[in-house]
Amino acid sequence: MTSNERIQLVTRLIPAGCVASYGQIADLAGLPNAARQVSKALKADKDPETLPWHRVINAQGRISFPKDSAPYRLQMERLRVEGVIINNGKVDLRQFRWQPDMATLTLSIPF
DNA sequence: ATTGTGACTGGTT
DNA sequence: TAACCAGCCACAA
Incomplete structure (x- = not known):
């Protein structure tokens, strides 16, 4: 299993409503x-339809696409639909950051 | 084997 | 706040 595949796998574990x-x-x-x-x-994933790439943002709680780009608007809209609140273009990580538990990881990650 | 790259990060100005 | 910047790293060419 390649590093990219591991990244894609972990990304698919992020639940809706979390980032x-x-x-x-x-990590x-x-x-x-x-x-x-x-x-x-994320960009290289073979099956984009099943990849929740929109739940991945930068460490500052901001979307990493240019703020006026189509991808930026799409990501923002998808997060909004899932209930993730964005204030001034920023997500409150203390509130929405995904906090996976040991069980979830050990049962889902083959490495 | 070497090099360029980017939807990053954290520290410093 | 905001701009800069060096450090990082798997992947493709």
């Missing part, structure tokens, strides 16, 4: 300091 930072996903995937690689792995 995770690129760095957080990298959970066993790839510390590989936050930048996360963005690439």
